[in-house]
Amino acid sequence: MNIAKHPSFEADWDADQLRVIEAEADARLVVEAGPGTGKTAVACARLAYLISDEDVEPSNTWMISFTRTAVAEIRARLHSYVGDASFAIRIATIDSHAWSIHSGHDANARLTGSYEENIARVIDLLKSDKDVADELSQIEHVVIDEAQDLVGQRADLIEELVKRLPSDCGVTVFADEAQAIYGFSDDSVGHRKGGAAKPGKALLERLRAESSLGFETLILKEIYRTSSPGLRKIFSDLRKDVLDKNRHCDGFHAETAEKIRKFADKKGLKWTQMKVADFTRDDLLLFRTRGEVLMAAQFCDLPHRLRLSGYGATLPAWLAICFWDFVESYLGEGHFLDLWATRIENKAAPHYGPAEAWQHLLRVAGRRDGSVDMQKLRRRLGQARPPVELTLPEFGLQGPIVGTIHASKGREASNVVLLLPNGADFETAEDEAEEARVLFVGATRARTSLIVGEGNAFRASTLASGRVHRSVRNGKSTMVEVGRDGDITAPGLVGRSEFRAADAKAGQSFLAKAADVITTYKLEADPDLDWRYRIRVGDEGPCVGVMSRNLTFDLWKILENRKQRRSHKPPSYVNHVRGQGSATIVLGPDDSDLETLNEPWATSGFVLAPRIAAFPPFFFFRRK
Numbered sequence: 001m002n003i004a005k006h007p008s009f010e011a012d013w014d015a016d017q018l019r020v021i022e023a024e025a026d027a028r029l030v031v032e033a034g035p036g037t038g039k040t041a042v043a044c045a046r047l048a049y050l051i052s053d054e055d056v057e058p059s060n061t062w063m064i065s066f067t068r069t070a071v072a073e074i075r076a077r078l079h080s081y082v083g084d085a086s087f088a089i090r091i092a093t094i095d096s097h098a099w100s101i102h103s104g105h106d107a108n109a110r111l112t113g114s115y116e117e118n119i120a121r122v123i124d125l126l127k128s129d130k131d132v133a134d135e136l137s138q139i140e141h142v143v144i145d146e147a148q149d150l151v152g153q154r155a156d157l158i159e160e161l162v163k164r165l166p167s168d169c170g171v172t173v174f175a176d177e178a179q180a181i182y183g184f185s186d187d188s189v190g191h192r193k194g195g196a197a198k199p200g201k202a203l204l205e206r207l208r209a210e211s212s213l214g215f216e217t218l219i220l221k222e223i224y225r226t227s228s229p230g231l232r233k234i235f236s237d238l239r240k241d242v243l244d245k246n247r248h249c250d251g252f253h254a255e256t257a258e259k260i261r262k263f264a265d266k267k268g269l270k271w272t273q274m275k276v277a278d279f280t281r282d283d284l285l286l287f288r289t290r291g292e293v294l295m296a297a298q299f300c301d302l303p304h305r306l307r308l309s310g311y312g313a314t315l316p317a318w319l320a321i322c323f324w325d326f327v328e329s330y331l332g333e334g335h336f337l338d339l340w341a342t343r344i345e346n347k348a349a350p351h352y353g354p355a356e357a358w359q360h361l362l363r364v365a366g367r368r369d370g371s372v373d374m375q376k377l378r379r380r381l382g383q384a385r386p387p388v389e390l391t392l393p394e395f396g397l398q399g400p401i402v403g404t405i406h407a408s409k410g411r412e413a414s415n416v417v418l419l420l421p422n423g424a425d426f427e428t429a430e431d432e433a434e435e436a437r438v439l440f441v442g443a444t445r446a447r448t449s450l451i452v453g454e455g456n457a458f459r460a461s462t463l464a465s466g467r468v469h470r471s472v473r474n475g476k477s478t479m480v481e482v483g484r485d486g487d488i489t490a491p492g493l494v495g496r497s498e499f500r501a502a503d504a505k506a507g508q509s510f511l512a513k514a515a516d517v518i519t520t521y522k523l524e525a526d527p528d529l530d531w532r533y534r535i536r537v538g539d540e541g542p543c544v545g546v547m548s549r550n551l552t553f554d555l556w557k558i559l560e561n562r563k564q565r566r567s568h569k570p571p572s573y574v575n576h577v578r579g580q581g582s583a584t585i586v587l588g589p590d591d592s593d594l595e596t597l598n599e600p601w602a603t604s605g606f607v608l609a610p611r612i613a614a615f616p617p618f619f620f621f622r623r624k
């Protein structure tokens with residue numbers, strides 16, 4: 001097959017791209033290129049070429065990317081290139097690759113250690129474990145996307161991996177150093193992750209320095225993302241400035257912001273004057289911090305999607321709507337199609353139909369006889385990282401995407417509205433240069449137009465749990481993030497301590513009806529449940545769940561930080577908690593929470609949950 005002519009490859013690859021795609025299977029390449037030059041597209045085509053033309057076994061190839069959403073997109077693209085062979089390619093984030101090495105070769109592997117401990121253990125296994133060495137000896141090709149972000153322990157891990165690969169195993173690494181934004185989190189501007197020290201040598205530097213690893217550097221020059229003249233100036237001229245260390249002095253961040261304003265299609269917009277209703281599903285509204293995204297989403301009552309770390313892939317509602325009362329061990333196709341026809345069709349239907357849904361189920365938990373093993377399905381879907389083909393890439397319903405620059409790395413949209421942070425203090429020129437690169441990443445997501453607005457200067461705080469909060473109205477109320485991972489769990493939805501079976505059923509029926517619409521909930525503290533908050537539909541409607549203790553714990557933490565733990569209390573009710581449809585929570589057959597649930601959920605393991613990501617005001621009140 002000639003890759004350049006293959007009908008399912010959407011692009012006419014240029015000569016630089018083809019040099020990468022069709023390089024020898026054992027080549028070790030670092031491909032450096034700016035935004036929109038096709039790095040991710042070429043990364044996928046490279047694997048497709050190796051599989052189709054060089055007889056590389058799909059299961060012996062690894063694709064390492066940075067985020068779960070990028071992984072989902074890459075899988076979809078590879079599927080369009082090589083069909084079902086794409087399911088055999090090991091496409092995952094670095095952390096999931098690390099975890100599969102850890103759990104596959106260490107009998108004592110548990111997810112309990114700190115992140116650092118787990119990675120350190122994987123590095124040890126790479127160095128000394130014979131079984132791991134056997135596994136690595138099978139690998140024929142590794143592709144790494146977004147490699148500019150690999151520093152610290154992740155870089156140690158990849159460096160060790162590359163050193164342990166067989167000498168005839170090819171490696172293709174894609175990177176743009178102008179987009180390196182590893183050090184800062186999206187909590188606040190100029191804030192180094194967890195106060196982290198300097199990141200040390202980045203992976204790229206290490207690969208270049210170690211000549212025995214045999215890497216050659218190739219470059220992609222042509223920009224494909226956009227033909228807009230202003231945007232192309234940002235993609236190329238601004239990139240040169242961002243890469244030029246001599247320019248990284250005091251004021252470089254402001255200078256970068258000014259250049260982006262100059263070349264944008266429109267500027268001067270204030271986000272407080274914007275209505276999300278003015279935008280369509282092709283639009284991406286980008287903010288620098290999580291707090292700003294939560295504020296924008298809280299005040300938007302139209303459907304939108306959220307792109308924010310911590311609100312990743314959810315399982316679609318159709319799973320629980322079909323299987324909440326399914327207690328058999330195996331599911332046949334006919335039965336599934338009946339369930340779909342009676343329960344889904346026009347309600348909570350995903351973008352695919354029943355035939356494709358069935359194929360997904362078979363792929364995840366199919367049996368030889370053509371049925372689906374429900375225990376296996378639950379085990380796979382109940383994992384912290386369920387299979388991407390059954391998860392939803394965005395959190396929310398439809399409409400524009402509201403997100404942080406960090407969570408939008410590697411992605412593109414027709415129209416981007418970039419809300420620039422207005423000023424920040426930086427400790428070092430290096431910190432300032434990194435913040436400038438964050439702006440550069442944000443400005444280069446646009447295909448057609450870039451509108452630049454001014455972000456809000458407000459300060460939000462982040463608790464140790466990651467929950468964002470912000471004092472408003474001169475401290476009279478506090479906006480607190482609600483809906484984080486762990487806020488809503490299966491016992492809080494259908495648990496016996498929380499609900500009688502009939503009430504749980506009423507709540508679940510409501511969530512099935514509201515699976516694809518926006519619902520505004522009210523939280524009500526329940527003294528019989530240790531003041532955990534019940535999630536109610538208005539004043540009269542059913543109770544659809546109870547928030548976990550995590551929220552109440554964090555509310556007390558906020559009071560403690562303000563030295564008000566003795567004088568104040570969390571409120572007894574909270575309004576304006578918006579839910580964007582429903583999602584499914586799955587419990588694996590061995591999950592200890594099952595025994596706390598009402599039937600039939602205790603047996604089925606499929607539960608509906610409101611998809612909440614809100615930033616409502618909490619009025620802490622003074623104790624009498």
Ligand SMILES: Nc1ncnc2c1ncn2[C@@H]1O[C@H](COP(=O)(O)OP(=O)(O)OP(=O)(O)O)[C@@H](O)[C@H]1O
Binds near residue numbers: 011033176444
């Ligand atoms: N040869 C080509 N012809 C036409 N379109 C192309 C070609 N190569 C890439 N593209 C398209 O250009 C866009 C940008 O590609 P891609 O997202 O892979 O760039 P990237 O280098 O990974 O960008 P970033 O660094 O910003 O993540 C995509 O829509 C892709 O399909």
